[in-house]
Amino acid sequence: MLKYILKRLILLIFTLFLVITATFFLMQIMPGTPFNNPKLTPEMIAQLNKAYGLDLPLWHQYLNYMINATHGDFGTSFQYQNQSVGMLIGQRLPISAQLGAQALVIGVIAGLFMGAISARNKNNKIDGTLGVVSTLGISVPSFILAIILLYLFGFKWPLFPVSGWGDSFSESVLPTIALAVGPAAIVTRFVRSEMIEALSSDYVQLARAKGLSEKEIVNKHAYRNSMIPVLTLIGPMAAGLLTGSTLIENIFSIPGIGQQFVSSIPTKDFPVIMGTTIVYALMLMVMILITDILTAIVDPRVRLQ
Amino acid sequence: MSNPILKVENLHVNFNTYAGTVKAIRDVSFDLNEGETLAIVGESGSGKSVTTKTLMGLNAKNASIPDNSRLLFKDKNLLALTEEEWQHVRGNEIAMIFQDPMTSLDPTMKIGHQIAEPLVKHRGISEKEALARALELMKGVGIPDAEEHINDYPHQWSGGMRQRAVIAIALAADPEILIADEPTTALDVTIQAQILNLMKKLQKESNSSIIFITHDLGVVAGMADRVAVMYAGKIVEYGTVDEIFFNPQHPYTWGLLNSMPTTDTEEGSLQAIPGTPPDLLEPPLGDAFAPRNVYALAIDSREEPPFFKVSDTHYAATWLLDERAPKVTPPKQILTRWAHWQELQGQEA
Amino acid sequence: MAANTEDFVIVGAKSSDANEHIAKPALSFWQDAWRRLKLNKLAVVSMWFLIFILGFAIVSNIFVTQNDANSFDSDNVGKYKNLPPKSGLPIPGWNGKIKEPGATESTDPYANSNVKKNYLFGTDTIGRSLGKRVIVGLRISLLVAISATLIDLLIGVSYGVFSGWKGGTIDVVMQRIIEIMSSVPNLIVVTMIGLLLGSGVTSIIIAIALTGWLSMARQVRNMTLSLKERDYVLAAKSLGESSTKIAIKHLIPNMAGTIIVQIMMTVPNAIMFEAVLSAINLGVKPPTASLGSLISDAQSMLQFYPYQILIPSAVLVLISLAFILLGDGLRDAFDPRASED
């Protein structure tokens, strides 16, 4: 087990290294420069380039970046001078993570319930209704849902604040719902199909032949067997949610990492873009690793090696 | 004469499908005596599994059974049971062994717990007591070092061992009837023999009745007391195992016997029955086997043959047994069997 | 009994030829799938809806050109801007009346500005017909989504077939590459491509295609692995058919079902991704409209002119809904197990 985790960690670091390298060189070939303010004189630009180490040869810049990165130093923002990328991300990531965690918990729990109910009522009215709801849930992108929620409960019936973060819990209600519906719908559909498959499996047939009631069968056999594959779905989902939704943060003016990422694009704030990329990739990989470890713990068939 | 513990009377099972009604079981009747093993044989698709599922009340949702069908288990009509009453019967009075041991155990539950489950359910004993009993059952079905393996998961076991576990599950609550639906089909030949021996041994110990389903007459010989041959949703011939093996009367039974390898089979004489079973959406008029039967009579295509009595225990549904029918000469191998039958009769007399 | 002696002559088995006819001819895979698909009403409705939308998008080139949708009367912006949808019928919310910012009562801007024409879907902030812009936007969004899906299909299927067919080390390496690539979030890839190639339709298509092919490749590879052990493939191989020919003749037709279902999921994803790109300023260049750009441009108008954002949103949602419903229907239709009882 430990050996496996170690192996995966090494692979993770290697992948991260590839991602950083790729982004670094991609940034180099990006058209345009961050210092394009017409008021800047060539001397000032040269000075800035020197300050950010942009006058060094490329391999030197790369080496510097890599060495600094191992210390957790991802450079200084072009856009907000004197602010380190690490600090900028450090301020904003927790906000995104809190919002994402709320949405994840609500979405997954709702999805587990609805999926199980749906499967047990296969092909009747309840299943049909939940089917419509969950299909709608995956067809409506979160940003459109956010817009609808904002319009209905922000403007038409102003029950919740339309923007902001950190002053009260009510500010997080609409963005949380907007973010949670998609995952809830995905989990519902997934659990439903896994559960239906489990309920038509041979081992459930054997459980029926033992004389167990349908309820006992679901609780003792079908649930556990259909939860295991759900885990693999939740890992990447968690990574996506915890790293913040660019659009939702934009719509509700939430100062999260996603919003920062968006604002760094038109200003060509390369250090921030790179830092965010690394955080996103790292988060995704860590979540997948955690998922795999959890799966191995829950599923006796999986042996880590 | 022992008395029947189970009587199946005029069983019909229909499945509603998009294309129409599949008449999977068409008027099947048989008895099962206490302590006996009844084998039901037939090609795949003849309705064996549907019969067993009906006996467990586990048919697919699109199945329908007409009211005049009756399944009398100790004089109680199973077809009238509620779902709750069925749960009391399943695993407790009638238990089942499935075909594929690789898929019939829950991959995420310890085997010991899976064996204990019917005990907790039907005997109302604690989990701990049930596990202790499960351990005994595991030893009883020949699992070596059972103590060490009670907490294993199915994937750690071979197919043969898993099938032993499935048998232990079936036997856990001491059922009166054990239904085994092709219990050895998925196993290696050597393992097959072990499992069959085990079942025979266990039956002797518990005096339960077994309905043994197979498409392979070869495994029937050592296992069954009586045999029913099924074709296209009907029983076409039934009798004691000797009667079916050495005095078969139905051309379909001849075909099955000829397609079965035996120790003294001549090389090249093995023959599968040509053709395919009929479509049960529209079962043919008359004898369903007629289109594949080289001995088919003109009447077969019009009128269904009734059961003709061969002996008190042996009946066959073929017009060839009608007094008006011409005497036909069955294939050579069957004649050999008949000759053997004459010898047996001679010895008895 | 009416039977007489003639009934008891041996007639024998029917010829084996006749026997073949007794068995009901099995429906072919596609016929069978089609039959099952037709049972699913939602899927059928979705299919016709999508056919209609696609046809409409193509035909609309004739009567709504890009120019029609982009041009506006720069002298009369004030007169034509933000006109609400007006059907000409007294339907609440579709009668050309709206509460202007700060007003308490609904007013009729058409009457106030003396506009004779009815805009069925209203106008935008500079007086362009929203209906026309949505039609043009729909066109662009579909173009982006379908082109991206096709590229995706090409890369994904060939990568998957190659990896699965070659097997061994090549397969391991190719799967590792997929693994590594999927640990980079889509948003990042899309952003990088957008930054690299500049905004515009081509770069959106490439960006979306590059993120979408991974799951296609993975599925196709798994199917190839199992198909390549089948008799007919082994037979073709032993007959010396070339790998390419086997892939085209035997492998791909046999996974067409899976591929089609996958496409049904990729298209709505691509449509949504296009919208995301527009929202982060990496979408189409103004004044070109896409569903995504219409939505993100109108975001600030949500409070007072919600129709400007709700109409393109509704179109986007309907299309993805139809793709998803059709995809569900196809999946069930291709997988006989799922449609049992």
Ligand SMILES: Nc1ncnc2c1ncn2[C@@H]1O[C@H](COP(=O)(O)OP(=O)(O)O)[C@@H](O)[C@H]1O
């Ligand atoms: N749920 C069902 N719906 C429709 N037809 C069914 C169903 N279950 C079984 N059948 C049909 O009933 C017939 C008998 O099947 P079965 O009992 O499984 O045969 P076997 O003798 O091989 O066990 C087959 O023709 C099969 O297609």
Ligand SMILES: [Mg+2]
């Ligand atoms: Mg069967």
